[in-house]
Amino acid sequence: AQKVTQAQTEISVVEKEDVTLDCVYETRDTTYYLFWYKQPPSGELVFLIRRNSFDEQNEISGRYSWNFQKSTSSFNFTITASQVVDSAVYFCALTGSSNTGKLIFGQGTTLQVKP
Amino acid sequence: DAGVTQSPTHLIKTRGQQVTLRCSPKSGHDTVSWYQQALGQGPQFIFQYYEEEERQRGNFPDRFSGHQFPNYSSELNVNALLLGDSALYLCASSVTSTRSSYNEQFFGPGTRLTVL
Numbered sequence: 001a002q003k004v005t006q007a008q009t010e011i012s013v014v015e016k017e018d019v020t021l022d023c024v025y026e027t028r029d030t031t032y033y034l035f036w037y038k039q040p041p042s043g044e045l046v047f048l049i050r051r052n053s054f055d056e057q058n059e060i061s062g063r064y065s066w067n068f069q070k071s072t073s074s075f076n077f078t079i080t081a082s083q084v085v086d087s088a089v090y091f092c093a094l095t096g097s098s099n100t101g102k103l104i105f106g107q108g109t110t111l112q113v114k115p
Numbered sequence: 116d117a118g119v120t121q122s123p124t125h126l127i128k129t130r131g132q133q134v135t136l137r138c139s140p141k142s143g144h145d146t147v148s149w150y151q152q153a154l155g156q157g158p159q160f161i162f163q164y165y166e167e168e169e170r171q172r173g174n175f176p177d178r179f180s181g182h183q184f185p186n187y188s189s190e191l192n193v194n195a196l197l198l199g200d201s202a203l204y205l206c207a208s209s210v211t212s213t214r215s216s217y218n219e220q221f222f223g224p225g226t227r228l229t230v231l
Contacts, residue, residue, distance in 0.1 A: 045222040105157030
């Protein structure tokens, strides 16, 4: 069975602080993909990043960075110098070669960035 | 290039009624997936349609059914509505390719269904 766990339900930070959102996953597939999505109050899921199981390189995109570690089955997301516009619900998701097309989402982490 | 569109935006129904939600995929996409997102939860996979057939299904009762049309648009039907069906229903479209084991899904804005 596949599972995604986001242990942090809510995080509140003050603008300009760095914040890390945790994601732990479970899968028996050797080929799988991990994702992060942002969901603002409007409801639409906004794609942030995709990582496949064969690429453990960390990635940085502006203020966003992702740390993928297969040894600990984690795919954590860090926002540097957070801004009020970063306030949203963030979801980590997983799909594998055994059920391609079916995204398994975590429960989400609500991030509140205060001015 | 229009993204994934869904209609209606909001819908209010009463218990026992039936509802139909609609989704138009992104241009060039041939696969549509539906997800249910209850308040405070992550989206849960309902089913996926490709070539007008249900290709995968999540853990949802038969009250949830769907259809895909030749133009790749899709409908989600829910019969005998329960209070617990109140949720945001998200549609995602993608391209099915034999060259890749995964094809990225693009999400629409969702339909918020309230069952009273």
